[in-house]
Amino acid sequence: xxxxxxxxxxxxxxxxxxxxxxxxxxxxxxxxxxxxxxxxxxxxxxxxxxxxxxxxxxxxxxxxxxxxxxxxxxxxxxxxxxxxxxxxxxxxxxxxxxxxxxxxxxxxxxxxxxxxxxxxxxxxxxxxxxxxxxxxxxxxxxxxxxxxxxxxxxxxxxxxxxxxxxxxxxxxxxxxxxxxx
Numbered sequence: 748x749x750x751x752x753x754x755x756x757x758x759x760x761x762x763x764x765x766x767x768x769x770x771x772x773x774x775x776x777x778x779x780x781x782x783x784x785x786x787x788x789x790x791x792x793x794x795x796x797x798x799x800x801x802x803x804x805x806x807x808x809x810x811x812x813x814x815x816x817x818x819x820x821x822x823x824x825x826x827x828x829x830x831x832x833x834x835x836x837x838x839x840x841x842x843x844x845x846x847x848x849x850x851x852x853x854x855x856x857x858x859x860x861x862x863x864x865x866x867x868x869x870x871x872x873x874x875x876x877x878x879x880x881x882x883x884x885x886x887x888x889x890x891x892x893x894x895x896x897x898x899x900x901x902x903x904x905x906x907x908x909x910x911x912x913x914x915x916x917x918x919x920x921x922x923x924x925x926x927x928x
Contacts, residue, residue, distance in 0.1 A: 748796060748881040754785070756879070757802040757872035764849075764856060764870045765806060771826035772819055778806040781867060788874035795874055798882045805869035813864035816843060823858050823868070832856060 752760070769776055788799040811819060820843065824834060827847045836846035843860035853873040860866045876882065 750880045751799070751873075751875040753879040754800060754802055754875055754877045757800075757875045758804075760852075760854060761802055761804050761870040761872055764854060765804060765868055767830070768823060768826050768856065768868060769808070771822040772808065773811065775810040776808050776819075777810045778868070779809050781805045781807050781869075796881065799874040799876055801872055801874055803869060803871035805867055808866040808868050811866060813860070813866070816860045816866060819866065820845060820858060820860075827856065 751757075765778065769778060783804045784802070786801045786803070787797075788795060788801055789797070808819075817839075820839065824845065827834065830849070831851045832847040832849050834845055834847045836844065838844040844857070845859075846855065846857045848855050855871040857869045858867065859869075
């Protein structure tokens with residue numbers, strides 16, 4: 748099994764990506780912590796073992812005029828593109844939401860504006876081992892049965908999680924400390 752960065756390194760990188768992306772916005776923009784999560788990687792689409800975690804943080808971006816959010820989305824896209832992120836979901840103009848993945852390290856970022864004039868910026872790590880190396884119980888787990896042969900090539904790996912564009916996502920009240928991206 749492959750080693751990863753540690754949880755602390757993932758946390759630090761999540762925070763750095765958010766802080767660095769904030770630099771693309773006007774100087775008046777400030778971050779207000781909304782959520783910080785450590786979630787077990789249970790998505791089987793990454794073909795990885797149990798015992799790994801995703802580290803994420805979401806901040807409300809305050810101090811900006813909501814009438815200029817489209818400009819801010821453009822600035823974030825430009826920052827992402829210059830830092831090896833690829834936009835995977837762009838729900839505009841219906842929903843002011845973007846989701847991107849870094850092509851080098853598989854970290855995800857998102858930006859979302861809602862009808863209440865709130866703007867949120869988030870980042871999520873790929874699945875990591877707490878200490879960077881597989882846990883002993885993962886090493887002892889029996890090997891999974893080999894996959895059955897397929898008549899067609901396997902499809903490209905699915906995202907670790909849905910890019911959060913569920914039907915009710917745009918109706919979420921982000922002022923009550925709701926769920927994170």
